[in-house]
Amino acid sequence: MANSIQVSGGSVEVFNDLDLIAIICLLDLEVESQPGRHAAGATILSKWKRDLEGYGPGTIDLKISEMGSSDAAKSDLVSLLTAISEKADLYGKTVPAAVLNERCAPQGIKFYDFPVPLIKAAIARLKGLLSG
Secondary structure, X not given: OOEEXXXXXXXXXXXXXXXXXXXXXXHHHHHHHOOOOOHHHHHHHHHHHHHHOOOOOOOOOOXXXXXXOOOHHHHHHHHHHHHHHHHHHHHOOEEOHHHHHHHOOOOOXXXXXXXXXXXXXXXXXXXXXXXX
């Protein structure tokens, strides 16, 4: 699987594409479970999901650098990422493949049970980019 580069200000992180796709799937579940609560984050998430429709290896650009430094969406996304990181532990060692495949796997991507530690590590790095 390919890697995609994410940039925010002077910070750069390289993410495994599957980690980012899994995070987007879990964010989508979280937003759906709390309608109206995360409007700012939901708007950005909607863009990310649309971008996944044209997914190609190494092409995921979350456009973090285009978000304003005090943008409410950034703050909301950090809150959502914290929530999914905490909820990931409820799955045990792995997030079941069905959760991810039914949610938002782009064409050509098939998830297998996904290790929770990988998702949590990627979430922590993504939060760092959004907060930094």
